[in-house]
Amino acid sequence: MTVADAITSFCIVVGAALALLAGVGLQRFPDVFARMHAATKPATLGLVLVLVGAALRMDRPGAIAKLLVVAGLQFVTAPVGAHMVARAAYRAGTELSDATVTGRLEPVEPGDELVQPAPPAEHDGGG
Amino acid sequence: MNLAADIAMTLLAGAGLLCVVRLLRPCSLADRIVALDSLLIVIVSGIAVQAARTRDGTYLDVLVVAALLGFVSTVTVARFIERRGA
Numbered sequence: 552m553t554v555a556d557a558i559t560s561f562c563i564v565v566g567a568a569l570a571l572l573a574g575v576g577l578q579r580f581p582d583v584f585a586r587m588h589a590a591t592k593p594a595t596l597g598l599v600l601v602l603v604g605a606a607l608r609m610d611r612p613g614a615i616a617k618l619l620v621v622a623g624l625q626f627v628t629a630p631v632g633a634h635m636v637a638r639a640a641y642r643a644g645t646e647l648s649d650a651t652v653t654g655r656l657e658p659v660e661p662g663d664e665l666v667q668p669a670p671p672a673e674h675d676g677g678g
Numbered sequence: 679m680n681l682a683a684d685i686a687m688t689l690l691a692g693a694g695l696l697c698v699v700r701l702l703r704p705c706s707l708a709d710r711i712v713a714l715d716s717l718l719i720v721i722v723s724g725i726a727v728q729a730a731r732t733r734d735g736t737y738l739d740v741l742v743v744a745a746l747l748g749f750v751s752t753v754t755v756a757r758f759i760e761r762r763g764a
Contacts, residue, residue, distance in 0.1 A: 552679065560682030563727055567689035570720050574696030577716060583708045586700075590716045601686070601723045605730035614735030621722070621741050628749035632715065635756035640708035643759050 555607045562604030569597030581648035583640045591633040598625050683731040687724065694720045711755050718748040 576589020599622050606618040641656065697717040701710055722744050725737050 556679050559730055560679055563686040563730060564682050564689070566723060567686035567693070567727070570693040570716075570723055571689045571696070573716055574693035574700075574720075577700040577713055578696055583706060583712070586709060587712050590712050594716060594719045598719055598723055598726075601726045601730075605726040608730045608733050609735055610733065611735060614729075614738055617735070617738040617742055618726070621726075621738075621745050624742070624745045624749070628745070632749050632752040632756070635753050636708055636711055636715075636759075639756040639760040640706070643708070643762075645706055645708060 559604040559607045562600045562607075566597040566600035566604065569593035569600070573597070581650055583645050584637060585648065587633055587637055591629060595625055595629045598622070680731065683727055686727045690720050690724050690727065694724075707755070707759055711752055711759075715748060715752050718744060722748075 570593060573590045573593040576593075577586050580586045580589050602618045602622045606615045609615050609618070694717060697713045697720060700713040701717070722741055725741055725744075729735060729737055729741075
């Protein structure tokens, strides 16, 4: 087993374990937004680890280029897709979990300490 | 290398199973999109693991297409939810 094979084995197993963690998070977390948090982060890192592992085993430059294209696409599209789904779910009125402490998008009610914005910093005009 | 690929495939199978369970349980449409997206990523990872095991680049085109289609479908259904409600 060469060094590249060892690195490939490590990357592939860690990437697959991250995918499994995403699956566990999908089961355990209470609402859509928490589940997205669990599902989207390992999606990028886990997939890129697997792709790096596969790229180390490939001989032809074309195959490595394809793997790089997939990794780049994943980096660009995963945050955009997650943002779209979260915005759509919030605007569609999806219920937040009872464990939710603060909602930055909720309208601020008087006397609600958790969502009150921090007091503005004092500027004396000295700067 | 074969052992590592076997372990990775087992882990990915478990991940795919969990995604399918989330997909089939009663939940909102947004939940199902997230689960389907995760399932697609598991499938892409599986193809990449198999390519690494066999050193064969034949299926890498499928990888590119699946990654792009997954993004397009996620955005499409997200816009649909936004217009219609969950």
